[in-house]
Amino acid sequence: MAPRHDIAHLAHVQLLTPRLDDSVRFFTDFLGLRVVGAEGNQVYLHAWDDYQHHTLTLRGHRHAGIARTHLRTASPESLTRRVAAIEAAGHGRGWVDGEPGFGPTYVFTDPDGHEFGLYYEAEWFESGDAFRPALKNQAAAYPNTGVPARRLDHVNxxxxxPVDNRDFMVEALGAMTTEQILLDDGTVGAAWTTFTNKSYDIVYTRDNLGHSGRLHHIAFAADSRHDILRACDVALDLGVFIETGPHKHAIQQTFFLYLYEPGGNRIELCNAGARLVLAPDWKRVDWSEAERAKGQAWGLRTIESFHTHGTPTAEELASLGQEDGNQD
Structure with a gap:
């Protein structure tokens, strides 16, 4: 098992969208992210309390989905150790120049084919006069639009x-598995892993349609449950599709709201950071099929689309003649 905390945190996501302009409006008008740069068909956006140059890259593409998930290491030495472990596991692709604000980046894949980037060098966000906060321990001024997302929280x-991806996260990257679903046949249906004291950073859920490399959702942290309740009314006025919620998950106890951005990607607004895992010898919590059949924490039944919708969609994959969701 790899040393804990070589990975400092989940840092940044590249998201694909066939409706780039509409997706940008969703993330700015609804989630309060700010555009901090653009290049070609890529737009860089910053969440108001992210210390780094940008939080999310939106890339215009023929279908929705996730391109690359970036993790920052705790030190240059941590980066060297994790690259060696990834190469030993046979999942490395090699070094590339980082996006604006990120230094040299080592690209690799998990066993399912999702692409990741690992880096240490990072440019800190400079607010300038336009976004200068009143409190100097805050990255940028609190946005006055939408229901502002404070930071990127997790990726599912x-x-x-899922078990192969879970074990790769643990053995090559030093993650801890905090909770998982054990199916009646003994296989793992989903696993929640963390690099930090947050209860989870990376989640793997079994693709019930049998595809590889697809995205279930990315999640942004709101400050409070009240913000998530307010988001429902803001979504209604902006015409944003609400898939399910607001409600509380049984697993991880996250208060949630799930929506679709215009490109088709599922987005969660959550209050996940309120629950921390401080025990270094945390005892993993396993959930059975019977327990999960009871629904969410307060009895809400899990909506059917939660088990089928991912990006790219099955229809998009069929039209493209592809098997893997993360291929260009």
Whole structure:
């Protein structure tokens, strides 16, 4: 098992969208992210309390989905150790120049084919006069639009075999598995892993349609449950599609709201950071099929689309003649 905390945190996501302009409006008008740069078909956006140059890259593409998930290491030495472990596991692709604000980046994949980037060098966000906060321990001024997302919280991937991805996160990257779903046949249906004291950073859920490399959702943290309740009314006025919620998950106890951005990607607004895992010898919590059949924490039944919708969609994959969701 790899040393804990070589990975400092989940840092940044590249998201694909076939409706780039509409997706930008969703993330700015609804989630309060700010555009901090653009290049070609890529737009860089910043969440108001992210210390780094940008939080999310939106890339215009023929279908929705996730391109690359970036993790920052705790030190240059941590980066060297994790690159060696990834290469030993046979999942490395090699070094590339980082996006604006990120230094040299080592690209690799998980066993399911999702692409990741690992880096240490990072440019800190400079607010300038336009976004200068009143409190100097805050990255940028609190936005006055939408229901502002404070930071990127977690990513939930769809995959053929969650246990393989879970073990890769643990053995190559030093993650801890905090909770998981054990199916009646003994296989793992989903696994929640963390690099930090947050209860989870990366989640793997079994793709019930049998595809590889797809995205279930990315999540942004709101300050409070009240913000999530307010988001429902803001979504209504802006014409944003609400898939399910607001409600509380049984697993991880996250207060949630799920929506679709215009490109088709599922987005969660959550209050996940309120629950921390401080025990270094945390005892993993396993949930059975019977327990999960009871629904969410307060009895809400899990909506059917939660088990089928991912990006790219099955229809998009069929039209493209592709098997893997993360291929260009």
């Amino acid at each position: 991937f769809l995959g053929k075999t």
